[in-house]
Amino acid sequence: MFRRSHFAAAIAAFMLISAAAGAQEYPTKPITLIVPWPAGGSTDISMRAIAESASKVLGQPIAVDNKAGGSGTVGPATMAAGAKPDGYTIAQIPITVFRLPLMQEVSWDPAKDFTYIVHLTGYTFGVTTSAESQFKTWKDVVDYAKQNPGKVTYATPGAGTSLHIGMEQIASMADIKLTQVPFKGGAETNAAVLGQHTMLQADSTGWRPLVDAGKLRLLMVWTSARSPNYPNVPTLKELGYPMVYDSPFGIAGPKGMDPKIVAKLHDAFKKALEDPAVVATLAKFDMVPNYKNTEDYKKFVVEVTESERKVVDKLGLAKKTN
Structure with missing residues (x-):
């Protein structure tokens, strides 16, 4: 028994030393960053710029893996379910990760299944229509929708996204009925409105080109002030809707990550946000750095979940409970 207890203690000590050494040496191989949107959109392009900059700090490549679907939740859910918490698989975490569990049954718990690392930025959202459309202003849309309930269609990057929720809030305030047509991301929503398969598109600035x-x-744009790139385009507030939507996001890994590895990732991505090349890429898509450290990001998750709960309840989109 004496020998066994000593042996067990020795094994435990060895494992602790190995874990500490692993955290100290991290990273020793490439890191995978899951981007839960299709390639080529504003999120994908900006995350690739951030990853490239962070990889220089970490001394290892960061490979972007696009796992689109589920309104931006398939990628994080896949990571939560199957990835090791060793820092070699991380994911962009869109706000739908916190919102969708309030609307339907999902396989993850945002409070328990992720290790939150760093908060990065948010989007400039806007509503576009084809240049050939009859709609010259948002008032034209409202007037048409009042005469033709449900006939105004709008493309979004998925049900339950901030674009979907935002448009439904706007419709409710305007006392009109709009019809959402969900897609997987900006490339598809661009194609839909450009080809006039939908009358409108609600999305982030992948529409800019x-x-x-x-x-x-x-x-219109959904920011607090007019975009410097589009000074003639009104904000939601100017149109009479007291809302600002920027759908902020950050990065997380699977639950149970070593705090020392989290700190290394945090520092690398924080430094990336200060990189002039990254700032320029974000500016191209009207995205402004919105840094929060690990502890503040955790608090933000609690706050945003509660805020989303109120919105989902108000719109009648909360999941039914027995």
């Missing part, structure tokens, strides 16, 4: 080229018309 098409707006700048005169192919899409930007009707």
